[in-house]
Amino acid sequence: MPLKQVLEVMELLDGPEISESDVKFFFEDKGIKRQEIKIQKVKGEAGETNFLKIFIHGAEGRSEGGTAPTLGIVGRLGGIGARPQKTGFVSDADGAIAALASAAKIAVMRKKGDRLVGDIIAATHLCPNAPTIPHDPVPFMDSPVSIETMNKYEVDELMDAVLSIDSTKGNRIINHRGFAISPTIKDGYILRVSEDLLDIMQNVTGKLPVVFPATIQDITPYGNGIFHLNSILQPATVTSAPVVGVALTSEVPVPGCATGANQCMDLEMAVRFAVETAKAYGEKKCSFYDKEEFQKLLSLYGPLDHLKTRGKVRS
Numbered sequence: 001m002p003l004k005q006v007l008e009v010m011e012l013l014d015g016p017e018i019s020e021s022d023v024k025f026f027f028e029d030k031g032i033k034r035q036e037i038k039i040q041k042v043k044g045e046a047g048e049t050n051f052l053k054i055f056i057h058g059a060e061g062r063s064e065g066g067t068a069p070t071l072g073i074v075g076r077l078g079g080i081g082a083r084p085q086k087t088g089f090v091s092d093a094d095g096a097i098a099a100l101a102s103a104a105k106i107a108v109m110r111k112k113g114d115r116l117v118g119d120i121i122a123a124t125h126l127c128p129n130a131p132t133i134p135h136d137p138v139p140f141m142d143s144p145v146s147i148e149t150m151n152k153y154e155v156d157e158l159m160d161a162v163l164s165i166d167s168t169k170g171n172r173i174i175n176h177r178g179f180a181i182s183p184t185i186k187d188g189y190i191l192r193v194s195e196d197l198l199d200i201m202q203n204v205t206g207k208l209p210v211v212f213p214a215t216i217q218d219i220t221p222y223g224n225g226i227f228h229l230n231s232i233l234q235p236a237t238v239t240s241a242p243v244v245g246v247a248l249t250s251e252v253p254v255p256g257c258a259t260g261a262n263q264c265m266d267l268e269m270a271v272r273f274a275v276e277t278a279k280a281y282g283e284k285k286c287s288f289y290d291k292e293e294f295q296k297l298l299s300l301y302g303p304l305d306h307l308k309t310r311g312k313v314r315s
Helices: 003-013 020-029 091-112 147-154 195-205 264-282 291-301
Strands: 037-044 047-056 069-076 122-126 161-167 178-181 243-249
Touching: 003 020, 003 091, 003 264, 020 037, 020 091, 037 147, 047 091, 047 147, 069 091, 091 122, 091 161, 091 243, 091 264, 122 147, 122 243, 161 178, 161 264, 178 195, 178 264, 195 264, 243 264
Parallel strands: 069 122, 069 161, 161 243
Antiparallel strands: 037 047, 047 122, 178 243
């Protein structure tokens, strides 16, 4: 159970400043080598943030000359805090907490001798003083950098599949406390929900799986003037790898800038889901989509890659 890692990551990040040395020491203590940790400070129009990427080499991953696929675990968020307007963690921090706790748990497993088969790349960014923006039905967290910058630093070309974890509480669409997954998104297509991921989810939660609806609007890039549920599916706009959103959810709309709204046990379940998916995916026992059916869709209806762009006005 990764509850310990969830609490440790929250304690590590809960403050007005992010210490690069503390973050590196935390993961080194879990068995991650310094060269497997990349931290880069990036400035944007509304401030700056620290992008963090953790590489965990699997026993048969490509980093070791093997053929096991690589799973990306992306923590998507605007910021972990909204200082000076808000003191402490905001609800939006869930993505960063879950991604880093997943990496910490997998690293501890490897340190103890339970090494995963495939490589894992966990990525997110850490901004304790991000801005906020109006949104319906409740305010959102904004980011100090653009969505293009986040995708650049968080989505790696080595990722064969991506779990995108994000707090998704500021809506009336998902009336469930815990977490929910999306259908698989690939190259502009909203595909059927992965049966393998549904199996993993119900094993982890002990309940029927919960799936949140994805719309065409949600899988188009930010900046096109179209309403988006949030940024959870934005990684799909810059990769051909299949992307599945893992949404931390609530029964009622909770603002992304609300403090005291991070639910430890919900985060623990989401992290456990990510870890179990990482195990199965590396062992080639978990498929995000049916490759043959996807090829049939392409042959019947053609590519939908244009939905990965901002589009153009048509007369």
